[in-house]
Amino acid sequence: MNLPADYATITKVMSLYIFRIANVQINYKMEVSILAAVKLILEVLFIIVCIALTVIILMQEGKSAGLGAIAGAADTYWGKNKGRSMEGMLVKLTRVLVVLFIVISAVLNIGSFH
Numbered sequence: 744m745n746l747p748a749d750y751a752t753i754t755k756v757m758s759l760y761i762f763r764i765a766n767v768q769i770n771y772k773m774e775v776s777i778l779a780a781v782k783l784i785l786e787v788l789f790i791i792v793c794i795a796l797t798v799i800i801l802m803q804e805g806k807s808a809g810l811g812a813i814a815g816a817a818d819t820y821w822g823k824n825k826g827r828s829m830e831g832m833l834v835k836l837t838r839v840l841v842v843l844f845i846v847i848s849a850v851l852n853i854g855s856f857h
Contacts, residue, residue, distance in 0.1 A: 782854065789847045796840040803833050 782851070785847055785851055789844075789851060792840055792843050792847060796837065796844060799833055799837050799840065803837070804830060
């Protein structure tokens with residue numbers, strides 16, 4: 744085993760090892776802080792999606808046509824073009840938000856299995 748003989752070489756080698764250990768610790772802390780920031784962003788986004796989903800579902804009309812469907816009143820312009828109306832947009836937005844809700848909740852739960 745070759746060990747350095749002088750004190751300057753020993754301190755230089757020790758300082759390099761200490762620097763490497765400190766560098767690993769700093770990188771680890773940076774990775775942990777980045778993961779914590781991503782988790783915080785996902786949690787805030789999840790809360791916004793939940794609130795938006797609740798509001799949009801409450802804004803939608805009921806699906807029952809009522810007595811107008813018996814007489815054929817449901818075949819109006821708005822009944823035929825429901826996809827282009829505000830109700831159609833709310834249905835599409837609900838689908839998108841439900842998918843986001845499921846994906847974000849799955850991603851947030853991945854980290855909870857330690």
